[in-house]
Structure formats: C-alpha cells, structure tokens
Amino acid sequence: MMSKSNKMLDVQAMDTSSNTVLSVRHLKTYFYPDDGSVRKAVDDVSFDVQRGRICCLIGESGSGKSATAMSIINLVDRPGKVTGGNVLFGGRDLLTLDTKQLRTVRGASIGMIFQEPMHSLDPVFTIGEQIVETILAHEDVPRVEAAERAVTWLKRVELPNPEAIMTAYPHELSGGMLQRAMIAIALCCGPKLLIADEPTTALDVTVQAQILRLLVRLKDEIGLSILLITHDLGVVAETADDVLVMYDGHIVERGPVEAVFDRPQHPYTKALLLTRPIIGQKLRRLPTLHEVMREVDDGEIAQPKDWSTLATTVQTDGDKGEAHSTDANGNDHDSTPILTVRHLSKYFERVHGLKGEGNVKKAVDDVSFDVHRGETVGLVGESGSGKTTTGQTVLRLHSKTAGEVLFDGIDVFALNNRKLAKLRTRMQYVFQDPYSALNPRLKIGFAIGEALLHHKLATKRDVMDKVVETLELCGMDSSCVNRYPHEFSGGQRQRIVIARAMALQPEFVVADEPVSALDVSIQAEIINLFSELQHRKNVSFLFISHDLSVVEHICSSILVMHHGRITERGTVDDVFNHPKDDYTKSLLDSIPASNPKYRKIGR
Incomplete structure (x- = not known):
C-alpha cells in the first residue's frame, strides 16, 4: 500500500529564476547507527523556496523534515551524513563550503529558529548580549551601534519594553517572549532566508497566533523568504504560500497551499x-x-x-462504525457527580532573596465544578492558567490551601494514607509526557503489573494475563510486555501510559494534555481510544488541554481557566457558539484555520 508514497506526484519543473532564493536538488541524508543498518532520512529531495514567500514543509515525526533543514545548512550530526545532492543559495552550493565559509552564511544570510528556544539560547548571557554578539560576529560595526540595532529588532518582534528585555536572561522570559527573542537573533543581520523548525509547537494557541502573525508581517515588510517546518495543518493553512508534503524521506506532494488543501493528490496528504x-x-x-x-x-x-x-x-477490524462516545450529545452520562469540587484553592509561596522573602502565587483560586459519571469535562486554558495544578490537587497529588474535593461522596483530603491508597485504584492520572512517566529501566509488563500486584488486583500467576488484556484494550499487543519504553514511538508510549492507568479499572481519570505532543494521525488514534474507553468502561474524564479542536471533539462540557480561576463554563455548543467571556473569545479567535480560504492571518 505505502509503496505509492515513494512515487512523486505532480512533479513540476524546478524554478531557477531570479525569484528563487533556495534550490535543493536530489538531497540525500542517511544515518548509519552502530547496528550496521542504514536509515534514509532524506532520500532524493528537490524543491525551491521563492523570494518573499512562505514554503511550509509538512509531515509527521520521522518523515525527514528536520533532517532536511539541518542538511541545508550542513549541520547534520553523526551518525548522520549528507551523502548526495546540491543546496544552491546565493550562487553557491552550501554543501561544498568549508566550516569558515558556512559561518558567514549561517546567521548572516540564512537565519534559523528552533522548536525549543530555551535550548538554543545561552542561559548565562542576557538576551541583549546574545543579539549583539550575533551582529558583531558577522558585521564590523561598533558595539554601541550593534546594541541600538538589537533594541530596534526587539521592538520589531513586538516585545514589550525592549530596553528591559536587553538585560533579561532567558529564564526570565515566557515561552512566547523567548521565541520572539529567537526571531530577533535570527533576523538581526538581515538574512534573505529564515528556516523555522516547528517554531510554535510548544506554544499556547494565543501565543502561536501572535508568532505566526509576526512571521507573516515580517515576510511582507522586508521581503523575507521562509521555510517553515511543521506537523500542524492549522499552521500551514494560516501561513503557507507553497506546501511540500514529506513522508518517509520523500517529498510526496507539492503545490500552492490552496491546491494542496482543496485538491490533494497523494493518499498520505488526503x-x-x-x-x-x-x-x-x-x-x-x-x-x-x-x-x-x-x-x-x-x-x-x-x-x-x-x-x-x-x-x-470508516471501519476498523472489530468496529462497525457505531457511535462510540457517550459524549456525542452530552446527555448520556449519569446525573450523579462522581467528582464534586467546591471552592478549591492551591497557593504556592515563591521565595527569593537571602532573607527568604517572597510572595504567593494563586495557582488555583476558588474553583468549583462537577464531573458526572460517564462524562468527559474539558479543562482548557493557556500555560500557567492553573489547569495541571487543578488536576493534580483534585487527586491529592498536591495538598490544598482551601476548599473541598468529594469523590463519590468521599472527602479526599479527610482520608488517612491507608484509605487514600485504597481510593487511588478508583482515580488515576495520565501525564503529558509519557516517556518521563515511565521508568526507562522497567519493561512495560512490569511497569503495568506492579500496580496490579501492589493493590492486590492480580496474583503473580495471572498478572501478565491482565496486563496483556489491558494493553490490547488500549490498542497494543502482547509482545509489548518484554520491551522497554525507548523501544516505542511517542503514540505507543502514550497508549502504554493510558493502559497503566486503566489497568486498575478506575472510575475517574485526569488526562493532562495527553495528545499535545503527538502527530495528527497518532492524535486521532488516542482521541478515539479515550472515547472507546469511556463507552466500554463508563469512565469519567477530566481532559486538560489547550487544543480547543480536540476538546470540542471529545468533551461534552468545558471549563475555561485563566489566572487560576474558572472564567467560563458550559456545554461544548454553548462555549464554542456563544462565548461570554473575553478570554474565551480570544482563545477561539486564535484557533488556526482549517483551510487557507478561511485564514485570519495576513488577510
């Protein structure tokens, strides 16, 4: 079936006119791990980036997107190696340049921003120092002039109080501010091409919209060409002029963004x-x-x-397409709340200085809500809004500052440790990062089975049978039990973490951003899994997310959280179609378009 994907569809002649800023021809980058195998990360890839246009390179994790970007500027690390092809930029083949020559291109003529700005910025230098040093590395100008230009660029990327930002260290800035600072560093020497590798993946929807709007504005103002790498189709719909679809190291489809969305040719794109x-x-x-x-x-x-x-x-084996989710109409769940939260508060004291002075952060501030049996309630908001702290405090993973949490009528915070341990089998937590949630030294069978043994829900004789049964319920097979976490993909690890929670047959689960780091196709599988678990086991979920499209699909009601408080609540239809709070409206306005004809940015 997938052999078709290796055949390039809609091949068009490569443009070598003066409007072409970057021409990649027959690029090949292979990886040679110690086991003697060969992985063809980039396999005979050709494309052009045109002047003053945004070209989006889209594909899932492992498709070869980032390897392509690193190959263009010849930064592929071992065991990877560029084994063939040409990268034509400014009349030169970048793959033939030595290290010194490449340094004059990187930063000056080609800027690059990465997915995690905190990992790209030096924590011991201020933002201003890092911009100034970038300018001085490529241009012979006085330091005072470089500093003035740094302030100018901080203004251009719409950072508030740029003079203060100049003296700030990376850890003092938010994720969105860090990404803006990275854009300033990448553009301060006036490059013709910007390569942006997943620049908004780790950002909230409102901050993402701001960064994308900034990139589009800079493209229009200074004629910047951008190669934007992403797995997010919403980002593509909002920003792209041209689209390249990558699968298994190959470009399988290319064209103007409207054509790719409205008339996709390749099965993978569809x-x-x-x-x-x-x-x-x-x-x-x-x-x-x-x-x-x-x-x-x-x-x-x-x-x-x-x-x-x-x-x-569309049907799968053993599934004849019936409606799975009890949330489809929001009325099928039991009227009795399984979870009752009243006036819950959780404050953290922030201590600083030698004298231990500090202030109080109200992470959760007077929050009340119910979750009914068989219901999925969405808890949405930006980073720092208090969503995760709410979920963890509800399960008594944090102590409370004030308020009440009742689970099936039981006061969770009134229990002693023995009774709390017994209750924990009935309520579970699914963490955002499945790799961090699994012990890398434990095989999957043991990681799931130890909880069953600890709570006496299985014997040593039948524990593996129950582990396999739960894994199969979550879409994994029995071969998983003897493998380690690193041997699985991100989507598989997320299924394993869900299986570990479901093995105890809980009645209530807090799912904390369980699909935020997953590719769109894997995300669909996990969303379906939650719906199926709810249908088969009548499990209630508190589904924490900043992705409103996911929340709309899986939840029957929504709580909107901002600065530790619930600012709006209601059914999915009410909140999406008739939002009352300004913050909710801003969240909805920031959702990327599903099709370029509906884009809000750059129109």
Whole structure:
C-alpha cells in the first residue's frame, strides 16, 4: 500500500529564476547507527523556496523534515551524513563550503529558529548580549551601534519594553517572549532566508497566533523568504504560500497551499487532512491514518466533499462504525457527580532573596465544578492558567490551601494514607509526557503489573494475563510486555501510559494534555481510544488541554481557566457558539484555520 508514497506526484519543473532564493536538488541524508543498518532520512529531495514567500514543509515525526533543514545548512550530526545532492543559495552550493565559509552564511544570510528556544539560547548571557554578539560576529560595526540595532529588532518582534528585555536572561522570559527573542537573533543581520523548525509547537494557541502573525508581517515588510517546518495543518493553512508534503524521506506532494488543501493528490496528504479534528465538525470518531490510506488505495475517496461521509462510516477490524462516545450529545452520562469540587484553592509561596522573602502565587483560586459519571469535562486554558495544578490537587497529588474535593461522596483530603491508597485504584492520572512517566529501566509488563500486584488486583500467576488484556484494550499487543519504553514511538508510549492507568479499572481519570505532543494521525488514534474507553468502561474524564479542536471533539462540557480561576463554563455548543467571556473569545479567535480560504492571518 505505502509503496505509492515513494512515487512523486505532480512533479513540476524546478524554478531557477531570479525569484528563487533556495534550490535543493536530489538531497540525500542517511544515518548509519552502530547496528550496521542504514536509515534514509532524506532520500532524493528537490524543491525551491521563492523570494518573499512562505514554503511550509509538512509531515509527521520521522518523515525527514528536520533532517532536511539541518542538511541545508550542513549541520547534520553523526551518525548522520549528507551523502548526495546540491543546496544552491546565493550562487553557491552550501554543501561544498568549508566550516569558515558556512559561518558567514549561517546567521548572516540564512537565519534559523528552533522548536525549543530555551535550548538554543545561552542561559548565562542576557538576551541583549546574545543579539549583539550575533551582529558583531558577522558585521564590523561598533558595539554601541550593534546594541541600538538589537533594541530596534526587539521592538520589531513586538516585545514589550525592549530596553528591559536587553538585560533579561532567558529564564526570565515566557515561552512566547523567548521565541520572539529567537526571531530577533535570527533576523538581526538581515538574512534573505529564515528556516523555522516547528517554531510554535510548544506554544499556547494565543501565543502561536501572535508568532505566526509576526512571521507573516515580517515576510511582507522586508521581503523575507521562509521555510517553515511543521506537523500542524492549522499552521500551514494560516501561513503557507507553497506546501511540500514529506513522508518517509520523500517529498510526496507539492503545490500552492490552496491546491494542496482543496485538491490533494497523494493518499498520505488526503489522510493527514482527514484525520485532524476540525472545529465545527464533531464526528462520532476520527478516522485514523491507516484506515484512510486503506480507503484511498481502494479508490473510495476522490475529493474533500466526500470526506465528512467517510469520517462517520470508516471501519476498523472489530468496529462497525457505531457511535462510540457517550459524549456525542452530552446527555448520556449519569446525573450523579462522581467528582464534586467546591471552592478549591492551591497557593504556592515563591521565595527569593537571602532573607527568604517572597510572595504567593494563586495557582488555583476558588474553583468549583462537577464531573458526572460517564462524562468527559474539558479543562482548557493557556500555560500557567492553573489547569495541571487543578488536576493534580483534585487527586491529592498536591495538598490544598482551601476548599473541598468529594469523590463519590468521599472527602479526599479527610482520608488517612491507608484509605487514600485504597481510593487511588478508583482515580488515576495520565501525564503529558509519557516517556518521563515511565521508568526507562522497567519493561512495560512490569511497569503495568506492579500496580496490579501492589493493590492486590492480580496474583503473580495471572498478572501478565491482565496486563496483556489491558494493553490490547488500549490498542497494543502482547509482545509489548518484554520491551522497554525507548523501544516505542511517542503514540505507543502514550497508549502504554493510558493502559497503566486503566489497568486498575478506575472510575475517574485526569488526562493532562495527553495528545499535545503527538502527530495528527497518532492524535486521532488516542482521541478515539479515550472515547472507546469511556463507552466500554463508563469512565469519567477530566481532559486538560489547550487544543480547543480536540476538546470540542471529545468533551461534552468545558471549563475555561485563566489566572487560576474558572472564567467560563458550559456545554461544548454553548462555549464554542456563544462565548461570554473575553478570554474565551480570544482563545477561539486564535484557533488556526482549517483551510487557507478561511485564514485570519495576513488577510
């Protein structure tokens, strides 16, 4: 089936006119691990980036996007190696330049920003020092002039009080401010091309919108060319002029953004577009990548107008397409709350200085809500809003400052340790980062089985049977039990973490950003898994997320959190269609478009 993806569709002649800023020809980058195998991360890739346009390179993790970006500026680390091809920029082939020559190109002619700015910035130098040193490294100008230009660029990237930012260290800035600072560093020497590798993946939806709007504005103002690497189709819809779709080291589709979204040619592109949750199109279940690829290969999908029908009827083995989620209409859950939270507060004292002086951060401030049996409640808001602290305090992973938490009528904070341990089998937590949540030295079977043994829910004789049963419920097979966490993909690890929580047969689960770091196709599988678990086991979920399209699909009601408080609540339909709070409206306004014809940025 997937052999088709290796064949380039809609091949067009490469433009070598004066409007072409970057030309990549037959680029090959292979990795040679110690086991003697060869991984073709970039395999015969060719494309152009045009002057004053944003070219989005899209694909899932492992498709070769970042390897392509690093190959362009010849920064591939061992065991990787660029084994062939040409990268033409400014009349030179970058792959033929020595280290000294490349330094004159990187930063000066080609700027680059990365997904994690905190990892790219030096923690011991101020933001101002890092911009100034970048300018001085490429230009022979007085330091005073470089400092003035640094302030100018901090203004251009819309950072408040740029003079203060000049003296700030990276750890003193928020994620969005750090990304703006990285853009200032990348552009301070006036490059013709900016390579942006997943620049908004770790950002909240409102901050993401601000960064994307900034990039589009800079493109228009200074004629900047941008190669934007992402796995987020919303980012592509909002910003792209041209699109390259990458799969398994190959460019499988290319074209203007409108053509790729409205008339996709390759099965993989069609699958990517279909498996994402879209605001206003709540489906009974999301089709997964493999399901759609199978349907496309059978010739059953032609144009996007057919996709909404397929989305509700596509079938998997053992699943005949029935509605799974009890949240489909929001009225099927039990009227009795399994969780009652009243006036809950959690404050943290922030201590600084030698005298131990500090202030209080009100992470959770007078929060009240209910979760009914069989219901999924979405808790949404930006980073720092108090979502995670709320979820962890509800399960008594934090102490409370004030308020009350009742689980099935039981006062959680009135229990002694023995009774609390017994209650923990009934309520579980799924963490955002599955790799950090799993002990890298424990095999998966033991990681799941030890909780069953500890709570006496299995014997040594039957524990592995129950582990396998739970793994299969979560879409994994019995071979997993003897493997370690590092042997699995991100989506598989997330399934394992969910299986570990579900093994105890809980009645209530807090799921903390369980799909935020996953590719769109894997995200669809995990969303479907939550719906299926709810349907089969009548589990209640508090689903924490900043992705409103995911929340709309899986939840029946929503709590909007801002600065530690619930600022709006209601059914999904009410909150999405009739928001009352200004903060909720700003969140909804920041959701990326599902199609470039609806984009808000740059229009």
